[in-house]
Amino acid sequence: MKRSSAGRESLEELEYQQRKLEMIKKRRKQSRIRRMKRRIFRMAAVLVLTAAVFFVVISLSRFSFFRGHIDVAEIEMPDWIQQEYIEPNPNSRPQTPLREVNGVVVHYVGNPGTTAQQNQSYFNSLAQTHENYASSHFIIGMDGEIIQCIPMDEIAYCSNERNYDTLSIECCHPDDTGEFTEETYASLIKLTQWLCETFRLDTSQDVIRHYDVTGKECPRYYVNHPEAWEQFISDLSL
Ligand SMILES: [Zn+2]
Numbered sequence: 001m002k003r004s005s006a007g008r009e010s011l012e013e014l015e016y017q018q019r020k021l022e023m024i025k026k027r028r029k030q031s032r033i034r035r036m037k038r039r040i041f042r043m044a045a046v047l048v049l050t051a052a053v054f055f056v057v058i059s060l061s062r063f064s065f066f067r068g069h070i071d072v073a074e075i076e077m078p079d080w081i082q083q084e085y086i087e088p089n090p091n092s093r094p095q096t097p098l099r100e101v102n103g104v105v106v107h108y109v110g111n112p113g114t115t116a117q118q119n120q121s122y123f124n125s126l127a128q129t130h131e132n133y134a135s136s137h138f139i140i141g142m143d144g145e146i147i148q149c150i151p152m153d154e155i156a157y158c159s160n161e162r163n164y165d166t167l168s169i170e171c172c173h174p175d176d177t178g179e180f181t182e183e184t185y186a187s188l189i190k191l192t193q194w195l196c197e198t199f200r201l202d203t204s205q206d207v208i209r210h211y212d213v214t215g216k217e218c219p220r221y222y223v224n225h226p227e228a229w230e231q232f233i234s235d236l237s238l
Contacts, residue, residue, distance in 0.1 A: 072151060072152050072153040075152070075198060077148075078194060080146060080187075080190070081138070081146050081147075081148050081191070082145065082146065082147050082148065083147075083148045084120055084147050084148070084149065085148070085149060085150065085151060086120065086123050086124040086127070086135065086149050086150065087124060087127050089126065089127030090130075091126035091127060091129075091130050091131075091132065091133050091134075091157075092123045092124070092126040092127065092133070092134060092135035092149075092156075092157060093123075093127075093135060093149075093150055093154065093156075094154075094155070094157075095154050096154060096155045097153060097154065097155075098152070098153055098154055098155045098164070098165070098167075099164075099165075100165055101152070101165065101166065101167055101195075101199040101201070102165040102166065102201070102206065103162065103165065103166040103167075103201065103206040103207065103208055104166060104167050104168075104169065104192055104195050104196065104201065104206065104207045104208070105158065105159040105162055105166045105167070105168045105169070105208055105209070105210055105213065106169050106171065106188065106192070106207065106208070106209055106210070106219055106222070107136065107158060107159075107168060107169065107170045107171065107209075107210045107218050107219055108170070108171050108172075108173055108178045108180075108218055108219035108220055108221065109139070109170050109171065109172050109173065110178075110218065110220070112173060112174060112175050112176055113174060113175075114172060115141050115142065115172060116139040116140060116141030116142075116145050116146070116147045116172055117141070117147065119136075119139045119170060119172065120139055120147050120149050122134075123135045123136070123149055124149075133157045134157050134158070135149055135150055135156040135157045135158060136149060136150070136156050136158045136168045136169065136170040137149065137150045137152060137156050137158075137167045137168050137169065138167070138168070138169045138170070138191060139169075139170045139171075139172070140169060140170070140171045140172065140180075140184050140187045140188055140191065141172050141184070142172045142173070142174060142181045142183065142184055143181075143183050144181075144183030144184060144186055144187040145187070146187055146191055152167060156168050158170070158210075159210055159213050160213055160214050161213065162208075162213045166208075167195055167199075169188065169191060169192070171184050171188060171219060172184060173221070177220070177221055177224075178219055178220030178221040178222075178224075179221040180219075180221065185232075188232075189232075189235055189236060192207055192236055193236055196236070203233065203236035203237055204233060204236075204237065207233060207236060209222055209223065209229065211223045
């Protein structure tokens, strides 16, 4: 009897030890899982934080100083742009600062046969006549000449709500269709490419028609011939 009771006790002791061992194993496993969970959480937090920083940098680069910030004094103007600034006045050169350039807007003058010089004079005359609010940073003539009327760090009255973050180019045209001459087209390509390079703009996204801002039929030829506009955009990347 004594012997079998001792045997039972040692069996119980063994079972107790086994349970204890299992418990320790279980606890170790649980703490391993907890550590792993913490590690995964930390990694996820780092990933989320990195993504957030990346997002902020991309947003800033899209909308602010990284991209179109203007320091006109530092820009070397090419000699194929004639600077003939119109005189400051409320109707065509209000001298409102243009703080960033996020795009280039293309227009047609809408007055067939007129020269770049005549259009520059018209914008200038608004200082006296006050008959309209209108101007453009650049005018390209039918011979391809380019006149700059407004400094690139001031707004022009040309593209409605996009006056505050774009530069504008008016193009002369021989007739009512609004189609540009080859010379005008070549200069428009050269000027737009130069502006995109200078202000780090994307030629496939940031060059738009006045039509894309307000739905106005301007530049007429490229509103009526969207395929020609697409060709122009693709020519910009050459
Ligand atoms: Zn226009």
